[in-house]
Amino acid sequence: MKTRTVRSGSSATRTIGLSFGATRAQVASSLNVSSAATQSISVSCESPALSAGQSWRAKPIGTKHTYKIRELTYVDAIIVSDRTSASLSAFNPTPNSIYCY
Known part of the structure; x- marks a missing residue:
C-alpha cells in the first residue's frame, strides 16, 4: 500500500474565455479577478493508503463565472x-484551496 501527497508549491490554472478581440486583462478586470494564468497553491494533502489501481487526486477550489461579451x-x-458572444466562462482558483479525493 502506498500513500501519495499533493504538495504545496503547486499551481492552479485560471481560465478566462475570450471573444471579439477582448483581452484577458479586460475580461479579468470586469470580473474583478487576476489576469494571471495561474494561482499558486501553498497547501497540501496526503492520501490514505492506496491499493494497486487506486488513485488520489487534487483539484482546485474556486469560482466559475459565466458571461457574454457585447461588442x-x-x-x-x-x-x-x-453583437453578443455565445456564453463564455472563467474559472478563478481560490488561493490555498484544494479538494483532495
Missing part, C-alpha cells in the same frame, strides 16, 4: 453593429 460598433455616434 458595439459606432459610426458618428450611431450604433451600426451590435
Whole structure:
C-alpha cells in the first residue's frame, strides 16, 4: 500500500474565455479577478493508503463565472453593429484551496 501527497508549491490554472478581440486583462478586470494564468497553491494533502489501481487526486477550489461579451460598433455616434458572444466562462482558483479525493 502506498500513500501519495499533493504538495504545496503547486499551481492552479485560471481560465478566462475570450471573444471579439477582448483581452484577458479586460475580461479579468470586469470580473474583478487576476489576469494571471495561474494561482499558486501553498497547501497540501496526503492520501490514505492506496491499493494497486487506486488513485488520489487534487483539484482546485474556486469560482466559475459565466458571461457574454457585447461588442458595439459606432459610426458618428450611431450604433451600426451590435453583437453578443455565445456564453463564455472563467474559472478563478481560490488561493490555498484544494479538494483532495
